[in-house]
Each structure stands twice: as C-alpha cells, then as structure tokens.
Amino acid sequence: MPRRARVDPVAIASVGLHGVAAVADLTALGMPSSTIARRVQAGHARRVLRGVVKEGPDEPTDDQRAAAALLYAGERSVISGGEALRRHGLTDPSPRRRILVVVDAQRQRTSSAFVEIERTERLPAAQLVDGLAIAPLERAVIDTVRREDRLDVVRGVLTEVVQKGRTTVARLAAELAAGSQRGSALPRRVLRDELGAGVRSVAEAWARELHAESELPRVLWNPRLYDPSGTFIAQADGFFPDVGLAWEIDSVQHHFLLPDWDKTLRRRARMQAFGLVVAHTRPSRTRTERAAVVEELWGSYRLAASRPCPDLRIVAA
Structure with missing residues (x-):
C-alpha cells in the first residue's frame, strides 16, 4: 500500500499543474478522498472544478483555472478559443467567457462551471505554452470567431492576427473550411470579402x-x-x-x-x-x-x- 499523503503543495506539485491537481491523481498517491474533503471543508484546500482541487482557500489564478480546465477534461484535452489566443499573445475578445477545451469526440465529458467542452473529430496537436496544452494559432482563432455573432468582434480577431503577421488569410480560410461549419458564416464573409480584399483592421x-x-x-x-x-x-x-x-x-x-x-x-x-x-x-x-x-x-x-x-x-x- 502506498504511504498516505496530505493535500499540500508538495503532493499537488507531484501530480498536478500550476498548483492544482485532480482528486483521482491524489488518491492514487495514497491520499484518502475523505482527507481531501475535510481539508476543503476546513478551508485548507479549495475545490476548483468537479474532481480538481488546489491547496489554500484563495481564488485560483488564471494559470490555475486553465490547468484545472485541462485536468477536468482529461488526457489529450487541448485549450482553444479566447484563452488560447491570449496565450498566443493576442487579444481575447471575451475574457469572461468560459475556457474552451476541445476533447476527442468519443470522450464522455460535459461542460461545467467555467469550462466549455467541445467534442471534435479533429483534435489538434497541442502546443505547450507555460506547461499548458494549447491549440495551434489558426485553430484557436477559428474556434474563437465561430462563437461570435458580433461582426466587428469577428473582424477584430481576424484582422489582428493577419495584421501582426502571425498567419495568412489562406491558412485561416483553410482551417475554417476544414472544421465545423457551425458559426462559420461571419468569419467566412470577413475572410473572403474583407481580408481577401486587403482590409487589415x-x-x-x-x-x-x-x-x-x-x-x-x-x-x-x-x-x-x-x-x-x-x-x-x-x-x-x-x-x-x-x-x-x-x-x-x-x-x-x-x-x-x-x-x-x-x-x-x-x-x-x-x-x-x-x-x-x-x-x-x-x-x-x-x-x-x-x-x-x-x-x-x-x-x-x-x-x-x-x-x-x-x-x-x-x-x-
């Protein structure tokens, strides 16, 4: 039997990410789930998401929220959307929106609290940014604009990434065509009729x-x-x-x-x-x-x- 462990920074660091950990990983270390529950109840630890905790009662940081989202979604999950844009050094047009995490289409996981889960047949190859699995730039951009119904917001996201030379109109159009067509009308219009004509803001x-x-x-x-x-x-x-x-x-x-x-x-x-x-x-x-x-x-x-x-x-x- 493994030695019992406490819910402390050392234990969390051994199995977690950015100071948060999955309860299942902690119990695998030999930490009883009852101990985790008592420490959360006493305010010595905090439940961030279902099955994900952090040491201490304070609010999770942005990094901890992102890490918790990945731990909640499970293995091979990838952060996309506005959170991924921000970590690529671009503007998140809706920073209060839930963190988008894409998972394999066969994975049974639902959205919860500040996490939006999207199942996909096109799971992107993740890029590690600050230890977090982040979607490639073009995928993050398209996943963001597909969720926007405000024309100027769609314009802002698409023009920023092209104007800064981070990608091309052709690569964005290819990503848009390859993925889900839900919410694609506005970005298709902006890419074809505006950026395709040379507009850059x-x-x-x-x-x-x-x-x-x-x-x-x-x-x-x-x-x-x-x-x-x-x-x-x-x-x-x-x-x-x-x-x-x-x-x-x-x-x-x-x-x-x-x-x-x-x-x-x-x-x-x-x-x-x-x-x-x-x-x-x-x-x-x-x-x-x-x-x-x-x-x-x-x-x-x-x-x-x-x-x-x-x-x-x-x-x-």
Missing part, C-alpha cells in the same frame, strides 16, 4: 462599407507603393490608383503612442513628397458622418485628378 472594414455604398471610384486596400526605381514609398490604408489619392484611416487607438504617431507622419510625408494627395479620416466618422466623409473624399479626388498622376508601381496586399 476594423476601421478599414468600416471605410470599405462606406466606399461600397458610395459612388466613389475604385479603391485598393493596403497596397504597397514604390517609385519607378523600386524604392518603397509607403503602404496606404486605401488608394485610388487612377489619380494617385491615398486615403488614411486615422485610428486614435493605433496612434495613441508617440512612436506610432511619428511613424504615421513620416509615412504621409513620403507620400506627399512623391506627389500623392493624402486624405485623412477618423474611423468613427465613417459611421457617424458618412455623407460628409464621402463629400470630402470627392474633393480630395478632384484635387488629385487636377494634377499629373505620379509614376509609381503598386503591389496589392
């Missing part, structure tokens, strides 16, 4: 909607502009190629830090030095002052059309 998606509903000429989204010698000039948010008009969407959030603002001013100066007309619009105005923005763009367009169009090479996003 929620603000640019709003601008694209405004442009589509106006009678303004054709615009390219996020093209890279070069002079005839091949020297890079800038990447414009929007660009009217027939007259050489750049449309900059001035996001306050993006330009809040001085280095970002300085970088923006330098980019505009390069475009203007090369003879481009540059129009500026705050994102909120594309929602609240649509007619005025369209009229301003027409004015900038006419100004650009009155000048010789600069000779440049345009590379689409």
